[in-house]
Amino acid sequence: MTYELYYWPGLQGRGEFVRLVLEDAGEEYVDVGREPGGVKKLMRGLEHGLDGVFPFAPPYLRAGKLVLAQTANITRYLGEKHGLAPKTENGRVAASMIAMTIADLVAEVHDTHHPISVQQTYETQKATAKKRGDVFRKERIPKFTSWLEHMLEQNGRTLTGSSISYADLAAFQIVCGLEYAFPNTMKKQAKKLPKLLALRDHIAARPNIAKYLASPRRVPFNETGIFRQYPELDP
Amino acid sequence: MTYELYYWPGLQGRGEFVRLVLEDAGEEYVDVGREPGGVKKLMRGLEHGLDGVFPFAPPYLRAGKLVLAQTANITRYLGEKHGLAPKTENGRVAASMIAMTIADLVAEVHDTHHPISVQQTYETQKATAKKRGDVFRKERIPKFTSWLEHMLEQNGRTLTGSSISYADLAAFQIVCGLEYAFPNTMKKQAKKLPKLLALRDHIAARPNIAKYLASPRRVPFNETGIFRQYPELDP
Numbered sequence: 001m002t003y004e005l006y007y008w009p010g011l012q013g014r015g016e017f018v019r020l021v022l023e024d025a026g027e028e029y030v031d032v033g034r035e036p037g038g039v040k041k042l043m044r045g046l047e048h049g050l051d052g053v054f055p056f057a058p059p060y061l062r063a064g065k066l067v068l069a070q071t072a073n074i075t076r077y078l079g080e081k082h083g084l085a086p087k088t089e090n091g092r093v094a095a096s097m098i099a100m101t102i103a104d105l106v107a108e109v110h111d112t113h114h115p116i117s118v119q120q121t122y123e124t125q126k127a128t129a130k131k132r133g134d135v136f137r138k139e140r141i142p143k144f145t146s147w148l149e150h151m152l153e154q155n156g157r158t159l160t161g162s163s164i165s166y167a168d169l170a171a172f173q174i175v176c177g178l179e180y181a182f183p184n185t186m187k188k189q190a191k192k193l194p195k196l197l198a199l200r201d202h203i204a205a206r207p208n209i210a211k212y213l214a215s216p217r218r219v220p221f222n223e224t225g226i227f228r229q230y231p232e233l234d235p
Numbered sequence: 236m237t238y239e240l241y242y243w244p245g246l247q248g249r250g251e252f253v254r255l256v257l258e259d260a261g262e263e264y265v266d267v268g269r270e271p272g273g274v275k276k277l278m279r280g281l282e283h284g285l286d287g288v289f290p291f292a293p294p295y296l297r298a299g300k301l302v303l304a305q306t307a308n309i310t311r312y313l314g315e316k317h318g319l320a321p322k323t324e325n326g327r328v329a330a331s332m333i334a335m336t337i338a339d340l341v342a343e344v345h346d347t348h349h350p351i352s353v354q355q356t357y358e359t360q361k362a363t364a365k366k367r368g369d370v371f372r373k374e375r376i377p378k379f380t381s382w383l384e385h386m387l388e389q390n391g392r393t394l395t396g397s398s399i400s401y402a403d404l405a406a407f408q409i410v411c412g413l414e415y416a417f418p419n420t421m422k423k424q425a426k427k428l429p430k431l432l433a434l435r436d437h438i439a440a441r442p443n444i445a446k447y448l449a450s451p452r453r454v455p456f457n458e459t460g461i462f463r464q465y466p467e468l469d470p
Contacts, residue, residue, distance in 0.1 A: 054386055070331070073335055104342065115363070116367050117370040132352075
């Protein structure tokens, strides 16, 4: 089966969490938004639904007869299907908890550059972004990353269970994104996060992920995405 | 089995989404945070974990040998276990998608009064709250509520599947909360949301929910919760 991923072209965004699971699992997929006419298809799904499912926003995924939306919902489904999720019930709900918490963190990253309105440009809300960014750097990054580090201290090389799951892939992506958007802050945090950074390296070296990261399928981080490198937000 | 719900006392907050599922299912639970010494217990779980699980934040739930965190993760688990979730795979991922989208909306409601920092009081960020609140009232409330309405138009009396699920209970709660916090806006929206308001009434009349709403277990909405009635945010 070939999956169909529906996400905006030109940015990693929330779609990247889904791509990483598909790539690591070695599953075939079409990145619909990047195909000719793809954005139109994507918009049609948002307006009229896809097979009776109404995603609130991308990413959404067609998996044969199933259509799924919400990042942590999609990655849970794919992870459990393709050996990238714990097999015990404890592990399954723990991986889901971690993926949802990372999704919350992603929303907070977004709001550092769009603290007032998602519809308006960064430039119109820069002063507020500076304030929210300060709090995010000083309070939220340490809180979220130390939480991930702590779980690794307790569990070992993975966040939950004994092998890599979609929760670890999500952690990889959030670390890469934070390092791109907040390089100075993350440099300062580095010595407190040895296990999280080791997990990032470990994931980056997985054969399918390494191949993916070196391919044109990995969109470079850029300032239309969720992780944006605005120096004024990371002084 | 008696469930243990860990949530802050004195407010509905995110804990309420879990309470509603437990109450509707008629399951026994202890609301740990409201018991003597309960907040200390809750804090201990956040600091040291509970049975090896590390919730990032409340609510979290002990379900026998299982510990779960993240609202939409907990309600999915309870819903699927107690007949408050669709039985098909399509339905299960749809209910999860809806619950996660409502959780995103809850975070946006929170940020209308805390647009810069969760650690600081509303009073310190009132000017920004006004701006974010304006956008939320004008753009976000219509977008989220019309999305819910549209799904009801397509599916019937419930958001997904043929009987009430935890997704419907979450929709009930978000409507009640928005009506409390943004009464003027919701009054204006009302004629566009006949099905969503009918769902709210239908849920409120379910015997276990009606009993719950009339009981002291239902904490009244108040200005320490997520849904706050600040007239300046709903002119």
